[in-house]
Amino acid sequence: MTQHSPAGYFANRTINELADQLRAGLVTAAELVRGALDSIDELDAGLNAFVTVDRQGAWQAAAKADAELAEGVDRGPLHGIPVAIKDVIDVAGLPTRMGSAHFADYVAATDAECVRRLRDGGAVLVGKTTTHEFAFGATGDSAHNGPSRNPHDTSRVTGGSSGGSGGAVAAGMVPLALGTDTGGSVRIPSALCGVVGFKPTFNAIPTDGVFPLSQSLDHVGVLARTAHDCRTAYRVLAGLRSSFCHETGEAARIGWIPPGTLHPTDPRVERIARAALDVGGLSMRDVELRDPVGIHKAFAGIQYSEAYAIHAERVAQNPQLFTPDVLELLGAAAKTTGWQHVRSLRARDQWRSEVHDLLSRVDLLATPTTCVVAPEVGQREIEIDGTVSTVRGALLSLAKPWNVAGLPAVSVPAGTIDGLPVGVQLACSPGQEDLLFAVAARIGT
Numbered sequence: 257m258t259q260h261s262p263a264g265y266f267a268n269r270t271i272n273e274l275a276d277q278l279r280a281g282l283v284t285a286a287e288l289v290r291g292a293l294d295s296i297d298e299l300d301a302g303l304n305a306f307v308t309v310d311r312q313g314a315w316q317a318a319a320k321a322d323a324e325l326a327e328g329v330d331r332g333p334l335h336g337i338p339v340a341i342k343d344v345i346d347v348a349g350l351p352t353r354m355g356s357a358h359f360a361d362y363v364a365a366t367d368a369e370c371v372r373r374l375r376d377g378g379a380v381l382v383g384k385t386t387t388h389e390f391a392f393g394a395t396g397d398s399a400h401n402g403p404s405r406n407p408h409d410t411s412r413v414t415g416g417s418s419g420g421s422g423g424a425v426a427a428g429m430v431p432l433a434l435g436t437d438t439g440g441s442v443r444i445p446s447a448l449c450g451v452v453g454f455k456p457t458f459n460a461i462p463t464d465g466v467f468p469l470s471q472s473l474d475h476v477g478v479l480a481r482t483a484h485d486c487r488t489a490y491r492v493l494a495g496l497r498s499s500f501c502h503e504t505g506e507a508a509r510i511g512w513i514p515p516g517t518l519h520p521t522d523p524r525v526e527r528i529a530r531a532a533l534d535v536g537g538l539s540m541r542d543v544e545l546r547d548p549v550g551i552h553k554a555f556a557g558i559q560y561s562e563a564y565a566i567h568a569e570r571v572a573q574n575p576q577l578f579t580p581d582v583l584e585l586l587g588a589a590a591k592t593t594g595w596q597h598v599r600s601l602r603a604r605d606q607w608r609s610e611v612h613d614l615l616s617r618v619d620l621l622a623t624p625t626t627c628v629v630a631p632e633v634g635q636r637e638i639e640i641d642g643t644v645s646t647v648r649g650a651l652l653s654l655a656k657p658w659n660v661a662g663l664p665a666v667s668v669p670a671g672t673i674d675g676l677p678v679g680v681q682l683a684c685s686p687g688q689e690d691l692l693f694a695v696a697a698r699i700g701t
Contacts, residue, residue, distance in 0.1 A: 440655025447679025
């Protein structure tokens with residue numbers, strides 16, 4: 257086991273603090289870029305969080321950000337802040353390889369819409385982060401450029417598919433990273449790496465220029481060190497103007513979904529996640545799900561059918577270019593029938609109706625983010641409290657219900673087990689994001 261303590265330039269710095277320092281003249285955007293690039297040079301060889309580093313572009317953007325601030329031009333709270341971008345999201349002039357040999361030579365001609373919004377907000381893009389191939393995996397260790405590794409223990413996975421983004425933020429190489437989330441791919445690496453990850457309401461952040469996995473489930477999300485930083489980035493990306501928040505999260509009603517109803521869960525993970533919600537003013541009660549199996553069927557039928565529709569020709573013509581994990585998943589996806597897809601859509605609608613009913617009685621719904629702490633790189637089965645499970649199931653099962661529902665969800669650090677982070681997850685109705693972030697800020701460790 258190789259222990260690696262996160263120690264990059266941004267390990268103990270928040271976006272809010274950096275923004276204040278920039279405007280006070282205590283630091284420059286160029287200095288922040290140097291901090292990011294030096295941290296990448298020092299740490300990334302052991303973590304493989306980055307697949308592309310855009311040094312020239314970062315220096316140019318930092319110089320522009322500094323010149324604009326000097327002239328009184330302030331583009332908002334991300335002005336001058338270094339950001340990393342998951343490598344399924346197009347950045348003009350940079351490769352978008354998607355962790356796959358299929359796109360080894362592809363260079364994007366234009367920015368994805370979310371990237372354009374970051375640039376318009378003055379953010380400084382420093383590079384692209386490692387993704388599980390085609391974002392089709394929960395571990396982050398199956399990619400053409402190798403696995404991303406957990407900064408807390410490099411023999412462990414980051415989680416996926418936004419593993420490089422999770423590792424980059426956790427190690428302090430950048431204060432903010434973009435990811436995508438189809439079944440938990442922002443929240444899973446956030447939980448396993450010990451940072452905060454937010455998946456917004458479906459379509460709140462445009463996916464134009466993001467390579468799809470499952471269009472009905474895909475979301476663009478953000479990873480940062482704090483709930484406040486995720487809120488800041490989300491509002492810029494969603495085009496929301498006012499940043500002031502009246503919510504304090506002091507009297508929220510939380511419905512706890514016992515995770516064992518969805519998937520066998522490590523009792524230590526459940527205990528730590530639930531204990532994180534024991535904060536003054538919060539009230540919590542257990543809630544029961546009518547059809548947990550239906551949620552899994554809805555997710556599988558939708559994701560598999562849509563993913564295979566995207567990759568069918570590649571599977572037929574060049575199967576050898578896929579990593580074995582993803583080719584195996586696509587083989588299973590190929591067997592999804594039309595009637596299964598139709599039933600999956602019906603199950604999705606039933607789950608959405610049930611969630612709407614639950615959230616009429618509580619403000620937030622909560623579970624652990626994952627059923628286990630970070631497994632080892634390459635591990636595909638795991639024993640949980642006497643039950644053998646796939647690692648994929650253990651990582652996805654508690655996160656994917658919120659993709660099926662299309663609701664906002666955040667993962668917040670809750671504690672550790674043997675030095676490995678545990679995350680607690682909160683979900684809310686659209687329009688209640690400020691309450692979600694306020695509660696997340698109160699429980700974050």
